[in-house]
Amino acid sequence: MHKVAIVGRPNVGKSSLFNRLIGRREAVVADLPGVTRDVKDGLMLYENHRIVLMDTGGLWSGDEWEASIREKAEMAIEDALAVIFVLDPREGLTAADYEVADWLRRLGKPVIVVANKIDSPKHDVYLAELWGLGFGDPVGISAEHARGLDELMERVLQNLPPDDEDYPEVAPIRLSLIGRPNVGKSSLLNAIIGSERVIVSDVPGTTRDTVDVEWNYGGQRFVLVDTAGIRKRPDTAVEEYAIQRSETAITRSDVIWLVVNAGEIGDHELKLANLAYDSGKPVIVVVNKWDLVPDKELKATERFLDEKLAHISFAPRVYTSAVNDYGIHDMLAEAMKLYNKWQSRIATSELNRWLEIWQMRQRTPNFQGRSLKMLFMTQAETAPPTFVIFCNNDAFVTRAYENFLQNRIREDLELAGVPVRIVWRARGA
Numbered sequence: 001m002h003k004v005a006i007v008g009r010p011n012v013g014k015s016s017l018f019n020r021l022i023g024r025r026e027a028v029v030a031d032l033p034g035v036t037r038d039v040k041d042g043l044m045l046y047e048n049h050r051i052v053l054m055d056t057g058g059l060w061s062g063d064e065w066e067a068s069i070r071e072k073a074e075m076a077i078e079d080a081l082a083v084i085f086v087l088d089p090r091e092g093l094t095a096a097d098y099e100v101a102d103w104l105r106r107l108g109k110p111v112i113v114v115a116n117k118i119d120s121p122k123h124d125v126y127l128a129e130l131w132g133l134g135f136g137d138p139v140g141i142s143a144e145h146a147r148g149l150d151e152l153m154e155r156v157l158q159n160l161p162p163d164d165e166d167y168p169e170v171a172p173i174r175l176s177l178i179g180r181p182n183v184g185k186s187s188l189l190n191a192i193i194g195s196e197r198v199i200v201s202d203v204p205g206t207t208r209d210t211v212d213v214e215w216n217y218g219g220q221r222f223v224l225v226d227t228a229g230i231r232k233r234p235d236t237a238v239e240e241y242a243i244q245r246s247e248t249a250i251t252r253s254d255v256i257w258l259v260v261n262a263g264e265i266g267d268h269e270l271k272l273a274n275l276a277y278d279s280g281k282p283v284i285v286v287v288n289k290w291d292l293v294p295d296k297e298l299k300a301t302e303r304f305l306d307e308k309l310a311h312i313s314f315a316p317r318v319y320t321s322a323v324n325d326y327g328i329h330d331m332l333a334e335a336m337k338l339y340n341k342w343q344s345r346i347a348t349s350e351l352n353r354w355l356e357i358w359q360m361r362q363r364t365p366n367f368q369g370r371s372l373k374m375l376f377m378t379q380a381e382t383a384p385p386t387f388v389i390f391c392n393n394d395a396f397v398t399r400a401y402e403n404f405l406q407n408r409i410r411e412d413l414e415l416a417g418v419p420v421r422i423v424w425r426a427r428g429a
């Protein structure tokens, strides 16, 4: 897929343009300088083209982020086939605009100069001055009013190789990283999307609102939802805030990475594990900072985790070190695997064969001399796989037996790691 970077000074309207082009409404757009500090990737579909747009942080902001933002923008531009240079010409060009232009010239990529906030034809007079930047014909647009976008896209396409591949539209896997502050969520995010594109910071409130990060890995699209929640907040009730934020993130995702540090599993983790479990979505326990566990304590640490996380023992565990880039592939591979299983459907014939064999092998619970008989089983829903079992009397079903059966279903029917649900229906005695 071809990449295009959007750059410019703070507050010229880069994020509005980005959101407009990828057709998203929810991202942060505020009239505050420097709200977007990280590089965000978004997939744009235009005619037959799939273009990855990269929205960079505000350049020449004059604040403490300036150097780091520029560095990240350079990395984005390195990957890009063209650069959209956004300006707000209504106030006239500034010295900083010329500096950005010089910097872009040094980077050597094709640049399309865009004058934003050209809300009506009478603003076209502002375009003339942009010739002076030396990148040719400027395009006048209004991101807010969706003016001039086709002309802009024409110019972008001129810089991309012809691309007539027919891509099937595949839904992205939506993921969230949840866990207490400091377990390494931002570091993992950086390790996952590579190249340190997201700024890890100890300063509270790096990002103010919901930000989703989208990327491609192994031919699969992924979206990490609500990455803003991954950052620290100045709130004193940090953990309470983290729980609320996690609830939202869980609701918005398909698969959940619950990040923990070995040896530090407490109420917070258990609460999050329960929330995740109740959502019916696959949970992967990511044991981060694994590099800090001494070799001779590895076994004991695994036992500790088994014991603490017994109630979600079916959830797969991956061991990671965000600082050494270790286990990152496993996180993604496991997410893909669980996502597919979570959405799978098992044929009724197979389910009933399994049910029959299972009842021959294993005694069912009984009550006052009568025992549970399971007559028929079918899968009613996917995501999570939900099975309806018709039985003689659902009062015979104990919680323990249901858990036991869920585990067997996971194990025997290739649903390892996936939450499954059982709905009981009594069919007379």
Ligand code: GDP
Binding pocket: 179, 180, 181, 182, 183, 184, 185, 186, 187, 188, 200, 201, 230, 231, 232, 288, 289, 290, 291, 292, 320, 321, 322, 323, 324
């Ligand atoms: P977050 O609050 O969960 O997003 O945590 P951060 O990503 O900000 O990480 C908190 C601290 O732990 C930072 O100082 C990181 O450098 C450090 N850290 C994160 N992951 C690892 C890891 O795998 N191993 C080690 N040794 N340190 C880590």
